Amino acid sequence: MKTKRRQFPLIHETTFRNTTExxxxxxxxxxxxxxxxxxxxxxxxxxxxxxxxxxxxxxxKFVSYIVVYRVGRGAxxxxxxxxxxREIYSVQEKLSLETTFSQEIAAQFGYAxxxxxxxIILPYIDQGADIRFMxxxxxxxxxxxxxxxxxxxxVSRIEAMGLIARVKPESVMVSVADRETKKPFRLxxxxx
Numbered sequence: 001m002k003t004k005r006r007q008f009p010l011i012h013e014t015t016f017r018n019t020t021e022x023x024x025x026x027x028x029x030x031x032x033x034x035x036x037x038x039x040x041x042x043x044x045x046x047x048x049x050x051x052x053x054x055x056x057x058x059x060x061k062f063v064s065y066i067v068v069y070r071v072g073r074g075a076x077x078x079x080x081x082x083x084x085x086r087e088i089y090s091v092q093e094k095l096s097l098e099t100t101f102s103q104e105i106a107a108q109f110g111y112a113x114x115x116x117x118x119x120i121i122l123p124y125i126d127q128g129a130d131i132r133f134m135x136x137x138x139x140x141x142x143x144x145x146x147x148x149x150x151x152x153x154x155v156s157r158i159e160a161m162g163l164i165a166r167v168k169p170e171s172v173m174v175s176v177a178d179r180e181t182k183k184p185f186r187l188x189x190x191x192x
Contacts, residue, residue: 006187008059011083016066018078026108029078030116033068036076037117037131042124044071047117048166048173049106050136051098053088054181060088063180064101067173077176080105083185091146095139099154102135106163109133133163138178140168 016024024032037045051064062082069075082101088094114133121129135158139147151167158165168174 006058008083008085008185008187010085011081011185013080013082016078016080018076021078024078029066030113032076032078033066033117034120036068036070037120040070040073041120042127042129043073043121044128045069045117045121045131046071047109047131047133048136049102049134050138050171050173050177051101052138052174052177052181053094053098054178055087055089055094056184058085058087059185060084060086060094061181061183061185062097062101063177064105065173065177066105067176069173079177079180081180081185092150095137095147095150095154098138099135099157102137103157103161106133106135106158106161134166135161135163136166136171136173138168138171138174 016026016029033047046069048067048069049064050067051062053060053062060083062084063079064081065077065079067075067077084097088097117131121131137151137154137158139145139151139154141148141151155165155167
């Protein structure tokens with residue numbers, strides 16, 4: 001007897017959330033990042049976008065994070081998810097989709113948004129303040145790493161956007177998203 005497989009919907013969230021807030025539009029995210037950087041405009045910041053994925057029965061869950069890391073002294077972060085209603089096992093497809101979802105978010109940090117954040121630290125550049133915009137890719141270059149064959153393309157895609165691309169072991173922010181992807185998406189019962 002066949003068991004009935006649960007059907008998952010395609011979900012592509014456009015709003016962000018963190019532990020204290022839900023349904024943050026990108027403008028809200030920019031406001032939170034601005035306030036965080038204004039809290040110490042003499043610091044060094046890494047603004048990192050990253051995505052990780054995990055395949056679960058009936059679906060593949062992608063979680064993307066925006067992390068604003070005040071180097072050595074805390075961070076502000078938020079996330080959103082994409083649920084693909086099929087199991088993705090191709091390493092190339094999964095890595096490509098992870099990169100695509102990171103690019104989708106990183107593209108929202110256009111010239112005006114970057115300038116807004118850079119202007120906060122600009123008066124303190126000579127004192128060591130800095131902000132770097134980067135994307136962490138969930139892939140490594142080791143001989144045994146299944147993603148190594150596809151990394152050159154992913155790095156090129158990020159660098160073409162004028163961003164820094166980091167791969168393992170430097171892509172440390174991927175571990176933040178990795179924790180979220182381990183939990184399968186929970187279908188909510190339809191209300192009657």
